[in-house]
Amino acid sequence: MKRWLSRRKQALVDCAPISDAPSSDRAMRSALETARTIPEAAASLTAQQRFDQAVATLTRKITIPKEAEEWFVNVALLKGPKRSWKKTARHPAILATALAVLVMAGLGIFYFVEQLQEFPGSATAKKLLVVASQTRPSQLDRINTDAINLGDYFFMKFQLEHFEVPMRFADFRATGARVFEDEDGHRVGQVVLAESGVQFFFFSLEKSASAPPRKTEKLRWKFVSDGGWTGAVDRRNGTYFMVAKRGSKADLRPYLSERLK
């Protein structure tokens, strides 16, 4: 089967570089490589390059008038204005590169900040915020006690250890509570307060809430948001305690700081 060059490649071969040095242009290199694989095209290309080299050699022998040669001494004195850094910065290639770097840096910072917000219980905490937004009073056991008594309540009724409210929140009035299992089978304590739009959650990532606490307890009020609620999570004795409030982080932060004074 007879092979031939495409019109585009033939056009490139017609302008093939005179020297044998490989072309810096990728399309030209490809066209020349293809031409060399077709016997007729290869023979034609060889004859063309020998012809062009002979003509180029003859061209170099065309004498330049002496008057013109003298002018060349002055040509070196002609210099264009130096490109300023502002002009360089406005070059499309520089702008595109800078934009790409900015986008990558932005993404990097975004993921870094996201990573800072993540902690072992963050996924569970987010799910519980959705639970908080959907809970009806009828789903809870009615209680009427100070939050400080909740530790005893959960232990006595559900044998759950360490489901205790920090002392800063001890004077809150609890009006409803329940214990349920989340998707992973972990038991979760939920408390609704007399104060509208605020709930407490207790949960552990261990299968048994009475498991011994981990040695590393460095978590200090991490924030999570979902379902129009925001939660501040802390961990004590292996159990996570979350204050959930309807609204954004901006609503919860001052509320929390009042309690932490």
Place this chain on the structure above:
Amino acid sequence: MTGEATQALEAFQDTIREAALLAARGQLPDDRLWSFHEARHQCLTRTANTLGGEPGPSPGEAIAPDADSRVAQLQPEQLAAWIAATPEPQRSALAFFYLNEFSHREMQNLLDVKMSELANLISHGRAQFQAWLNAVTADPEMT
């Protein structure tokens, strides 16, 4: 490009003057092809009347394997005269191509032509030059 040394020198000098003028105003373009654009423009302006009615396209011939031997028989002035006698833009295309200083993209820029047009100009010029070469030089095998 002009076929005449005096006109070529004038075109060259005017190109340098224009460059000096722009440099003095701080407006010299930061483009290495600028001087070639300008020199071509100067040459075309000067030869618009003198070389406008050059002979029409002559039939070309395929590049012969012994073409390089025939080219070697030529004087540089003969080659210059032949290129100067070809019509524009073929003349500029051949001049730029055989100066062997430009990539095909730069030649497209200088001549303001597409790749296919540039290839056509060079290819036809080559074939016509071969035909002329056959006519004016002796067969290397006979000599």
